[in-house]
Amino acid sequence: MSARRRSSVLPVLPLVAIVLAAALPAARAQDPAQADPLAGFEADDAGAGWGGIRLGMSLVQAERRLGGALSLRETENGRCGRFTAGAERGGLALAVGFPSAKPGAKIETLFVRFEGYQVLASGADLVASLKAKVPAARYVPDADSPDRSEADDPAPVYELPGKTPVAVQVRPRDGLLFAPLSCLR
Structure with a gap:
């Protein structure tokens, strides 16, 4: 590029940067995913999940939905989801848990790790979003802290209505854990 041409482009660059910087927050505000952390x-009635991945799906169904094979690893922690695999869905990291490593095994647990604006959402915002989506969600107090209120629970658990009992634990600044209620409380 010649010196003359370069000098005519340079004064425009700061203006372009200012316009882009001003437009970015407006674009984020209009993005529904930015407005709703969940x-x-x-x-x-059939169950619950995230982005098309649901509890009760078989290992084969999950692999098809995720577009690749899941490499299961046996874990020693937890009561449920003894065999887990990591995956990505919609830019978020998922941990999918199965009771066994067989192809017919059904998803028993699903953890969705929050990113970006979801990490910034308060516990109250996350619970409000959950209750807006499932008004019949029922708070399940922790048996070890029966006097703790729902608002004071650092990781509240909600039982979701439906044919198959499912619960979700809201972990502010961390993620959501879907599992049978017996796995969470």
């Missing part, structure tokens, strides 16, 4: 949350 935009990928799904729940109905």
